Every structure is written in C-alpha cells, then in structure tokens.
Amino acid sequence: MSSILSIYLDGTVVQILKAKIANSSITVKEALTFPHDELESYLLGCRHNNFIISCNPSSFYQDIIFLPKAAVKLYDNLIRAEMSKAHPDLAGFTFNYGVIGETTLDGVVQNKIAVLSYADEATAAFISLFYSNKKIIANLYATPYTIFRLAVSACESDSGQARIFITPLPGEKLILLCEKNELEFVRKIPSPETVLLPADVQNINMTMDYCFQSLRVRVAEAVMLNTPETSDDLPPPFNAPFRSLLPVELAGLPEQTVRNFMAPIATALHHVKDKGKNDILPSEYVSFKLHRNIFTSAILINIFISLLMGWLAFSEYNATTKHKEKIKSFRARLASASDEIAAYKKLDDEIKALESPMAFLNKLNTSQHPGTALASLKPPETKNYFFKGITLKNAEGVVNVHFEGAITASGYKETQTVFEGVVEQLKKIPGYSVSSSIIDIKQKTFIIEALYKGARQQSK
Numbered sequence: 001m002s003s004i005l006s007i008y009l010d011g012t013v014v015q016i017l018k019a020k021i022a023n024s025s026i027t028v029k030e031a032l033t034f035p036h037d038e039l040e041s042y043l044l045g046c047r048h049n050n051f052i053i054s055c056n057p058s059s060f061y062q063d064i065i066f067l068p069k070a071a072v073k074l075y076d077n078l079i080r081a082e083m084s085k086a087h088p089d090l091a092g093f094t095f096n097y098g099v100i101g102e103t104t105l106d107g108v109v110q111n112k113i114a115v116l117s118y119a120d121e122a123t124a125a126f127i128s129l130f131y132s133n134k135k136i137i138a139n140l141y142a143t144p145y146t147i148f149r150l151a152v153s154a155c156e157s158d159s160g161q162a163r164i165f166i167t168p169l170p171g172e173k174l175i176l177l178c179e180k181n182e183l184e185f186v187r188k189i190p191s192p193e194t195v196l197l198p199a200d201v202q203n204i205n206m207t208m209d210y211c212f213q214s215l216r217v218r219v220a221e222a223v224m225l226n227t228p229e230t231s232d233d234l235p236p237p238f239n240a241p242f243r244s245l246l247p248v249e250l251a252g253l254p255e256q257t258v259r260n261f262m263a264p265i266a267t268a269l270h271h272v273k274d275k276g277k278n279d280i281l282p283s284e285y286v287s288f289k290l291h292r293n294i295f296t297s298a299i300l301i302n303i304f305i306s307l308l309m310g311w312l313a314f315s316e317y318n319a320t321t322k323h324k325e326k327i328k329s330f331r332a333r334l335a336s337a338s339d340e341i342a343a344y345k346k347l348d349d350e351i352k353a354l355e356s357p358m359a360f361l362n363k364l365n366t367s368q369h370p371g372t373a374l375a376s377l378k379p380p381e382t383k384n385y386f387f388k389g390i391t392l393k394n395a396e397g398v399v400n401v402h403f404e405g406a407i408t409a410s411g412y413k414e415t416q417t418v419f420e421g422v423v424e425q426l427k428k429i430p431g432y433s434v435s436s437s438i439i440d441i442k443q444k445t446f447i448i449e450a451l452y453k454g455a456r457q458q459s460k
Contacts, residue, residue, distance in 0.1 A: 006264040010056040013170040017264035021272045043133040054267035056143035057122035066110040092120035094280040098182030114184040120282040140281045148183045150266040154247040161220035168194040205239045226258045373399040373452035384418045403448040
C-alpha cells in the first residue's frame with residue numbers, strides 16, 4: 001500500500017489530497033481546498049519533504065507535427081527542435097507527446113504526433129515557492145495528461161473511436177480529445193460550477209465542431225467523468241452521443257470527492273502506476289535534484305566513513321592499552337625474577353669455565369697411542385714372509401699403520417696365498433682394520449695400510 005500526498009496547483013486554487021492506494025483502488029484520508037496565497041503557510045507547517053504535484057498553468061502550447069517512422073528513437077530531440085522552430089519565444093520548455101496515426105507525405109510514411117508543451121517560466125513560480133521553503137518536488141505532472149490517462153484506462157475495451165472527455169476543475173471544465181488512446185487536443189473553458197451548465201454544453205459542441213473542421217477528427221461520443229450534476233436550465237442537446245463514466249478505481253469514493261478533487265486523485269493514481277512518466281519538471285531543476293542527491297549521499301558516506309574511522313581508532317586505542325598493560329605486567333614479572341636470572345648467569349659462567357678442560361680430556365680419552373698399536377701387533381711366526389718396516393702415525397682417534405714386507409714363497413700362486421693370509425691375520429688382530437693392500441707378484445713385496453682404533457672400540 002502506497003501513501004500519497006498529491007497537490008493540485010493552477011495559480012489560483014490549491015487542492016491537497018492525502019490518500020492510500022492499493023491494487024489500483026484509492027482511499028482518501030484527507031482532502032483540502034484553499035487559496036493559492038495560503039500555500040506558503042501550509043508548506044511551513046507541513047512535515048513532508050517530497051511532493052507530487054499536478055500542475056495546470058493557464059498557458060501552454062499544443063501542436064501536430066509529422067516525423068518519419070524510422071526516426072522513433074530520435075523523437076525527443078526532433079520534437080524539441082520542431083517546437084523551438086515553431087515557437088521561437090520558447091527559451092526553455094518541457095513537453096508530452098503521443099503518436100496518433102500514420103500518413104504518407106511526399107511518398108514517405110510519417111507518424112502524426114500530438115505535442116503538449118509547457119514553458120519553464122509557466123512552472124517556475126510553483127517550483128520556486130517550494131524551493132524557498134526547503135521542499136523538494138519529486139514529480140511534476142501536467143493535469144490534462146494525468147486525467148486523460150485515467151479516463152483512457154476506463155475505455156480500453158473500446159479504443160478504436162475518437163471521443164472527448166469532460167471533467168470539472170476549480171473554476172473551469174477540461175475538455176480532452178482522445179484519438180487512438182492518445183491525447184490530441186486540450187481545451188479549457190471557464191465554468192464556475194461543477195454542474196453541467198448550458199454554456200458548458202455549447203462550448204463542448206463548439207469543441208467537437210473544431211475537432212472535425214480543423215483536426216479532421218469526427219468525435220463519436222462525449223464522456224463525462226463521474227455522474228454530472230445538471231443545472232435547473234435545460235441544457236441544449238450534444239452534437240454526439242453523451243454518457244457519464246466513473247473509472248473503476250474511483251468506485252468506492254463519494255461522488256462529491258471525485259467531482260471536486262479529480263485532478264489530485266488522477267495524479268496520485270498515475271504516480272503509483274507509472275512513476276515519473278511524462279514528468280514536466282524543467283531540466284535545470286532535475287539536474288539540481290540529482291546533484292543535491294549526490295551531495296547528500298556524499299555527506300552520508302563521509303559521515304559513515306568518519307564514524308567507521310572513529311570506531312577503528314577507538315578499537316586500536318583499546319588494543320594498544322591492553323598491550324601496554326601486558327608489557328607492564330611482563331616487566332614486573334621480569335623485575336621479580338632478577339635473583340633467578342643472576343643465579344642462571346653464574347651457573348652459565350661456571351659451565352663455560354669447565355668446557356675447555358673437559359674438551360681436552362674427551363680428546364685425550366678418544367686418541368690412540370702408537371705404542372699401544374705396536375704392542376697389539378703380534379703376527380704369527382712363519383718363514384713365508386717378513387716385515388721390512390712398520391711405520392705408525394698418530395691421527396685423531398686412530399693410528400695409521402703402514403706395513404712393508406716381502407714373501408719368501410717360490411711360486412706366484414703360493415706368493416698370492418701367503419699375501420692373502422697376511423692380510424686376514426692383520427684383520428683378526430683386535431683393534432686393527434685393513435684399509436688397503438698391494439702386492440708385487442714378481443718382486444714378491446707388499447704394502448698394507450691399516451688403522452688401529454683400539455681394542456675396546458673394535459670390540460664394540
């Protein structure tokens with residue numbers, strides 16, 4: 001359900017309508033009428049900031065122009081150019097238009113377009129009054145257009161024939177020519193009453209004659225929105241069939257409310273159905289609203305960012321405070337542990353002082369003495385070989401033993417067998433291991449390299 005505040009303005013009278021609209025049915029909550037001079041005092045006490053306005057200036061322009069069908073996408077610019085050419089006095093203006101048929105001109109199929117234009121200066125007084133009171137006009141609609149759309153929606157089942165719609169407005173009656181569901185011609189006739197006067201019927205008949213003679217449109221019927229009141233004088237007959245029509249959206253409203261507040265009612269319904277369509281706000285004011293919205297959004301974003309940065313700064317301050325408290329606690333604990341740290345340093349110094357002697361003893365304990373290696377060497381006594389020389393050299397943890405000897409056997413095979421026996425005998429001596437062995441068969445000499453690691457290590 002949409003709540004709408006719709007205002008009708010014509011420079012003389014102001015009508016205020018507060019309504020709720022749901023499923024195309026309208027419920028009127030409040031309806032006011034007062035002179036235009038009291039509008040400013042009303043705005044000062046009104047809490048609303050955005051307004052939907054139905055504007056009915058006394059002067060406007062209506063034209064019929066023809067444009068090629070192929071240029072439909074360019075109609076906005078082309079129509080504006082045609083209006084500027086036809087009315088040089090129009091410095092700034094807005095317009096509504098509708099395509100009401102086709103015709104062939106100079107062999108080219110063109111659309112017949114009805115244009116209704118409003119000069120910006122005709123609406124400037126209304127806009128400036130709201131702006132000076134810090135109120136925003138959300139949408140500005142032409143009164144004839146919103147009433148016409150409501151009337152057409154009630155005749156959608158029979159849209160093929162031309163007709164005129166008649167509706168009372170404050171101080172006048174509005175006559176609208178409809179052809180192919182588009183607004184082609186607007187006429188306003190002075191009429192002080194909502195009742196259908198004989199003078200009104202005469203003006204309506206004259207309008208139908210004008211439509212036939214000048215616009216080449218034969219009106220099939222005249223339709224009065226809502227049941228009309230008639231004066232005591234018998235009105236003259238209409239030049240076409242006449243009937244009254246109440247749109248289904250207004251069926252639940254009192255007849256007097258419909259008759260007196262047709263303009264703001266039609267505007268409220270149009271705004272809910274087709275929000276913003278055929279808005280006649282001047283482009284300068286639309287740009288102003290856009291920039292104002294952007295500026296307001298930028299301010300709100302800056303406020304949000306400022307609040308976010310403030311929250312982050314506050315969070316960082318709390319986190320920093322907590323870290324400082326933890327550091328303070330750690331420092332207190334370190335201060336109380338000074339005795340333990342001093343004892344630790346003393347023990348550490350003592351350990352370092354003992355490291356050098358201990359390393360020397362460990363090295364001494366792991367080293368082997370050449371005398372021990374020589375004493376452990378007890379080769380079996382035999383006449384098959386003998387050692388020419390034994391060289392011992394101390395290394396880290398071991399003794400390198402170099403054997404040079406000769407074999408006394410007669411043949412090559414026996415010489416090789418004796419040599420292998422010598423190597424095996426050396427390997428069996430506790431603490432010894434053979435790293436390399438070489439024999440010269442012809443000379444019957446050999447060289448053996450061995451390592452002595454000590455009997456204890458070898459046993460492991």
